[in-house]
Amino acid sequence: MKKFINAVDRVLTESLRGFGAAHSDIVRVQMEPTFVARADAPVKGKVALISGGGSGHEPLHAGFVGRGMLDAACPGQVFTSCTPDQMAAAAQAVDGGAGVLFIVKNYAGDVMNFEMAADMIGGDQATVITNDDVAVEDSTYTTGRRGVAGTVVVEKMVGAAADKGADLAACKALGERVNKATRSMGVALTSCTVPAAGRPTFQLGEDEIEMGVGIHGEPGRKRVKLESADAIANTLMHAIETDLKPKAGAPALLLVNGFGGTPLMELYLMYDAARRYCEGRNIKVARSLVGNYTTSLEMAGCSLTLTALDDELTKLWDHPVRTAALRWGV
Amino acid sequence: MKKFINAVDRVLTESLRGFGAAHSDIVRVQMEPTFVARADAPVKGKVALISGGGSGHEPLHAGFVGRGMLDAACPGQVFTSCTPDQMAAAAQAVDGGAGVLFIVKNYAGDVMNFEMAADMIGGDQATVITNDDVAVEDSTYTTGRRGVAGTVVVEKMVGAAADKGADLAACKALGERVNKATRSMGVALTSCTVPAAGRPTFQLGEDEIEMGVGIHGEPGRKRVKLESADAIANTLMHAIETDLKPKAGAPALLLVNGFGGTPLMELYLMYDAARRYCEGRNIKVARSLVGNYTTSLEMAGCSLTLTALDDELTKLWDHPVRTAALRWGV
Numbered sequence: 001m002k003k004f005i006n007a008v009d010r011v012l013t014e015s016l017r018g019f020g021a022a023h024s025d026i027v028r029v030q031m032e033p034t035f036v037a038r039a040d041a042p043v044k045g046k047v048a049l050i051s052g053g054g055s056g057h058e059p060l061h062a063g064f065v066g067r068g069m070l071d072a073a074c075p076g077q078v079f080t081s082c083t084p085d086q087m088a089a090a091a092q093a094v095d096g097g098a099g100v101l102f103i104v105k106n107y108a109g110d111v112m113n114f115e116m117a118a119d120m121i122g123g124d125q126a127t128v129i130t131n132d133d134v135a136v137e138d139s140t141y142t143t144g145r146r147g148v149a150g151t152v153v154v155e156k157m158v159g160a161a162a163d164k165g166a167d168l169a170a171c172k173a174l175g176e177r178v179n180k181a182t183r184s185m186g187v188a189l190t191s192c193t194v195p196a197a198g199r200p201t202f203q204l205g206e207d208e209i210e211m212g213v214g215i216h217g218e219p220g221r222k223r224v225k226l227e228s229a230d231a232i233a234n235t236l237m238h239a240i241e242t243d244l245k246p247k248a249g250a251p252a253l254l255l256v257n258g259f260g261g262t263p264l265m266e267l268y269l270m271y272d273a274a275r276r277y278c279e280g281r282n283i284k285v286a287r288s289l290v291g292n293y294t295t296s297l298e299m300a301g302c303s304l305t306l307t308a309l310d311d312e313l314t315k316l317w318d319h320p321v322r323t324a325a326l327r328w329g330v
Numbered sequence: 331m332k333k334f335i336n337a338v339d340r341v342l343t344e345s346l347r348g349f350g351a352a353h354s355d356i357v358r359v360q361m362e363p364t365f366v367a368r369a370d371a372p373v374k375g376k377v378a379l380i381s382g383g384g385s386g387h388e389p390l391h392a393g394f395v396g397r398g399m400l401d402a403a404c405p406g407q408v409f410t411s412c413t414p415d416q417m418a419a420a421a422q423a424v425d426g427g428a429g430v431l432f433i434v435k436n437y438a439g440d441v442m443n444f445e446m447a448a449d450m451i452g453g454d455q456a457t458v459i460t461n462d463d464v465a466v467e468d469s470t471y472t473t474g475r476r477g478v479a480g481t482v483v484v485e486k487m488v489g490a491a492a493d494k495g496a497d498l499a500a501c502k503a504l505g506e507r508v509n510k511a512t513r514s515m516g517v518a519l520t521s522c523t524v525p526a527a528g529r530p531t532f533q534l535g536e537d538e539i540e541m542g543v544g545i546h547g548e549p550g551r552k553r554v555k556l557e558s559a560d561a562i563a564n565t566l567m568h569a570i571e572t573d574l575k576p577k578a579g580a581p582a583l584l585l586v587n588g589f590g591g592t593p594l595m596e597l598y599l600m601y602d603a604a605r606r607y608c609e610g611r612n613i614k615v616a617r618s619l620v621g622n623y624t625t626s627l628e629m630a631g632c633s634l635t636l637t638a639l640d641d642e643l644t645k646l647w648d649h650p651v652r653t654a655a656l657r658w659g660v
Contacts, residue, residue: 002520002536002537002556002630004559004562004600004632005559005599006558006559006560006599006603011595011599014559014603015595015596015602016598017602018598018599018600018602018605018620019620021602021618022618022620023618055595056595058593058594058595059594063594189333189334190332206332209332228337229334229335229344232334260593261591263386263388264389264590264622264625265385265388265408265627266335266345268349269334269335269341269344269348270348271348271351271352272347272351273334273336273344275348285351288351290348292622295594298591298593298630300591300628302334327657328657
């Protein structure tokens with residue numbers, strides 16, 4: 001294992017300390033219990049959005065804390081759920097009096113821990129569970145579908161609505177609507193190595209790829225021989241389209257998400273391939289995002305995400321956002 | 331070689347086509363001769379900034395085209411200089427009547443080709459050559475020092491000055507001043523693979539790292555056993571500090587630049603280590619940037635860059651910028 005670390009048990013705290021110092025204008029990092037909050041939290045009268053989960057998916061979620069997105073993120077150890085005390089402390093720190101909405105990726109540990117936190121906290125709170133990954137049902141850590149890069153779209157759009165003054169019920173309903181309008185699927189070219197494990201999570205042959213991989217290296221639909229970028233994009237997009245069933249000619253957001261070890265040059269090439277697929281299927285790519293947003297440490301690979309847009313969702317996407325990893329309009 | 335590609339000879343054009351489509355609000359991509367220009371170019375009365383060089387370092391340079399930074403970027407094939415006809419066509423497209431400034435990383439091929447372009451174009455033009463890498467003198471492709479991630483700082487600050495109305499002579503003088511105030515050094519944990527070569531550029535042992543590596547995988551100062559993040563950061567920062575000799579207590583910009591294959595989590599951990607070095611040496615980190623900005627395809631590793639700031643440079647850094655890869659204040 002070749003990584004920039006000092007000690008396996010200090011990876012998270014040292015990385016978070018760096019993150020907090022690099023972005024002190026946007027966030028405040030709290031340790032024990034550990035969470036990342038907006039520097040200006042609590043924002044009075046605004047619904048507070050909190051997400052979290054295992055680390056190793058950076059910039060998800062701490063990179064999306066800031067105006068127009070999350071109020072707090074609770075990072076667990078690498079690929080390990082955060083704990084209820086983190087979530088409860090985060091909720092207390094960022095609750096502006098209009099309630100707290102938890103945005104939780106659908107993994108058994110995360111869902112259970114956020115449920116426990118909700119019980120601890122009481123008061124006005126609600127939860128949105130994201131499960132945008134069409135690859136498989138009932139995976140290694142999941143009952144139902146996994147929550148993956150589409151979570152970024154949910155956090156962005158609900159964050160915009162909360163910034164504009166939507167109440168807790170409206171934020172929850174919107175989050176569920178965006179999640180339902182969003183589908184993703186990923187592919188791995190290599191494994192990743194969890195620092196505490198010290199060896200690759202799984203093994204792939206020299207010419208093999210894992211189609212439908214999860215963001216922790218969970219198995220996908222099938223292991224196949226390396227194909228062209230166009231063929232890979234077509235497989236992913238076809239699975240997404242078949243499941244989402246977008247209306248002909250309707251606008252969509254296309255997100256090409258790198259898993260951490262794939263050059264930007266290849267991500268834009270995959271975007272080009274996915275966009276050509278959309279054009280051929282009368283899906284209008286009205287908004288785009290290309291980059292590393294929901295990663296799996298240094299895994300080479302990417303996921304494609306499609307969100308069916310309407311005027312409201314498009315405006316929420318375009319709404320100003322100021323976080324470490326996503327910033328426009330402000 | 332496992333990469334998202336369709337054909338080796340179409341990597342650049344397909345990737346650029348994707349880049350142009352994903353960022354059509356910011357850039358316009360022109361093919362044959364190939365360059366990326368601001369969507370609103372030419373900007374009348376503004377000095378036009380043009381950079382370029384081999385691809386494979388994304389987002390450098392196309393990701394920095396837009397308001398407050400570059401007017402155009404000329405991408406060559408992977409790790410191969412762009413050609414004079416690209417530079418001349420770009421200059422013609424973005425010249426707003428106030429002259430053209432070329433920002434060129436110090437590699438023999440790039441310098442020669444930009445000189446030829448300058449001869450072809452005539453008129454008001456000037457060149458700034460960046461050579462911020464303290465690792466070695468007279469490297470594989472270079473006489474003198476290599477231009478690396480510090481180029482981003484030069485492009486940002488000169489871009490801000492041009493946006494504020496500085497004339498050609500002032501932009502050139504500023505570019506040289508920023509370059510002189512900037513030092514970098516990098517380290518590789520793995521090699522990268524150029525698509526056309528199909529195999530890794532160099533070989534590193536399981537526990538070896540290349541200290542002082544270039545952004546094309548050129549040899550550095552020495553090959554050593556893997557060390558802790560703190561030890562690596564100290565080696566890089568010590569080399570930078572010894573060369574830059576920043577004034578005690580003076581403000582500085584600290585850039586931690588990923589080479590493409592290193593997770594953000596580790597880059598923030600390296601930032602934490604570098605920042606602690608600075609604190610111990612009475613260097614005040616006043617501005618920070620952490621992420622993949624000058625990459626070497628999928629190489630695992632990073633570089634550290636320090637720029638000695640003053641009030642003018644700090645204001646230029648903070649000036650609004652709107653590009654695909656760097657965006658704030660607008």
